[in-house]
Amino acid sequence: xxxxxxxxxxxxxxxxxxxxxxxxxxxxxxxxxxxxxxxxxxxxxxxxxxxxxxxxxxxxxxxxxxxxxxxxxxxxxxxxxxxxxxxxxxxxxxxxxxxxxxxxxxxxxxxxxxxxxxxxxxxxxxxxxxxxxxxxxxxxxxxxxxxxxxxxxxxxxxxxxxxxxxxxxxxxxxxxxxxxxxxxxxxxxxxxxxxxxxxxxxxxxxxxxxxxxxxxxxxxxxxxxxxxxxxxxxxxxxxxxxxxxxxxxxxxxxxxxxxxxxxxxxxxxxx
Numbered sequence: 001x002x003x004x005x006x007x008x009x010x011x012x013x014x015x016x017x018x019x020x021x022x023x024x025x026x027x028x029x030x031x032x033x034x035x036x037x038x039x040x041x042x043x044x045x046x047x048x049x050x051x052x053x054x055x056x057x058x059x060x061x062x063x064x065x066x067x068x069x070x071x072x073x074x075x076x077x078x079x080x081x082x083x084x085x086x087x088x089x090x091x092x093x094x095x096x097x098x099x100x101x102x103x104x105x106x107x108x109x110x111x112x113x114x115x116x117x118x119x120x121x122x123x124x125x126x127x128x129x130x131x132x133x134x135x136x137x138x139x140x141x142x143x144x145x146x147x148x149x150x151x152x153x154x155x156x157x158x159x160x161x162x163x164x165x166x167x168x169x170x171x172x173x174x175x176x177x178x179x180x181x182x183x184x185x186x187x188x189x190x191x192x193x194x195x196x197x198x199x200x201x202x203x204x205x206x207x208x209x210x211x212x213x214x215x216x217x218x219x220x221x222x223x224x225x226x227x228x229x230x231x232x233x234x235x236x237x238x239x240x241x242x243x244x245x246x247x248x249x250x251x252x253x254x255x256x257x258x259x260x261x262x263x264x265x266x267x268x269x270x271x
Contacts, residue, residue, distance in 0.1 A: 007038045089254050098235045107126060137185045180224055
């Protein structure tokens with residue numbers, strides 16, 4: 001994080017900054033950002049401030065710029081039906097609530113159902129509580145459940161799942177497969193990593209050969225499916241337990257379109 005703080009300082013040295021600009025907070029909100037991305041954030045923040053007629057760049061300009069880099073521009077002109085808007089509201093609420101109650105989840109800074117230029121109809125902005133380089137098995141399972149939280153919310157509320165959940169399923173499956181084939185977190189396969197075997201075999205024998213037996217390949221698929229299924233059931237369980245909060249959060253999103261961390265925590269901490 002120290003490196004990102006210094007990069008922010010370098011790219012803002014020619015800007016007039018408001019007193020509320022906090023480099024440490026900005027660095028915490030941009031985990032994994034390369035220098036070019038941070039430069040983009042600083043340039044975007046300066047442009048936003050100029051468009052608003054400000055003589056100094058404020059913290060809010062930087063935060064809006066970070067959102068633009070992560071999720072794309074807001075597209076409020078994009079018209080979606082009330083039914084779809086409700087699905088998106090429950091979907092994003094599902095992500096936020098499941099992540100809130102499980103270990104390994106990053107802090108939710110904002111939940112939005114405003115369409116973005118990258119094609120998303122809504123998004124949940126998260127930032128880690130601290131710089132992390134290692135994750136436990138429990139934390140990875142928590143992340144998978146959080147990813148599937150939107151899908152689970154759709155099933156609970158509407159009795160069916162929309163195509164909007166397909167990207168979540170892809171991400172969850174990729175993470176589950178990494179747990180099984182790379183991190184050695186499968187009890188059935190044991191403490192082995194098959195990632196290097198897969199890569200070496202691809203280079204030596206081509207993309208259509210198998211680096212291990214049919215039996216092992218089948219076991220990998222079964223373990224990935226088990227992780228996904230169990231994580232999905234966990235997400236369903238959490239959302240059913242906190243159904244009232246799910247409804248409150250979704251309805252607040254439908255009313256306001258955007259909810260910040262403070263308001264989210266107020267809803268989730270209500271008895």
